[in-house]
Amino acid sequence: MSDLPLAQQVQRAAACATDDTVTLDYDARFLRRKKLTSAQGVAFVVDLEQTTSLDDGDVLELSNGGRIAVVAASEAVLEVRGDLPRLAWHIGNRHTPCQMCGDHLLIQQDPVIRHMLEHLHADICEAQRPFTPEGGAYGHGRTHSHDHGHSAHAH
Known part of the structure; x- marks a missing residue:
């Protein structure tokens, strides 16, 4: 190389x-x-x-x-519609990457998260789309872990 x-x-x-x-x-x-x-x-x-x-x-x-x-790249995602603030809160509470798209949310296909969202009365459609979720709350980055780095609070 x-x-x-x-x-x-x-x-x-x-x-x-x-x-x-x-x-x-x-x-x-x-x-x-x-x-x-x-x-x-x-x-x-x-x-x-x-x-x-x-x-x-x-x-x-x-x-x-x-x-x-x-x-x-286009990849397998779920388009999520419904009470978006409530659904986004539950998705975020599970530290699941999520893309905000105005009238719907996009998440990677995940049967456990899908099941949770169905119980919250979300409308869900499978799709193939580029996935570019929001970065972390404290700047550019991923949201898939529970590491808060140098934040002021401790768990």
Whole structure:
């Protein structure tokens, strides 16, 4: 892998010219070091200082000067409709990543969460869509753990 260009810099939602794209689902956009191949067949290695959550529209800057735009892949999701504030509260209470879409919520397909939402009288439809959930309450990041880092309160 040493002959491949390295991506060690990420430009967040960059509005710059790019040479290529790499399409990744939500889970694959959480990485530190990984070999990837772009849409045009360019192999490269992402080698970031720390594990990072990449978003749709971020740009990976390669050591050879290339720029690869990150595209969120379509994946299996649940479209959730109903009493959105109440449903969003229950989803968030389970630390489940959730995308807010105005008239509905999107979550990854999960039979346990789906069952809970059905009991809360949610209307649920399966779909294939890019999934770009909200980041954590304290900034950019993932919501799948219960680590509050340097917050002022303790559990």
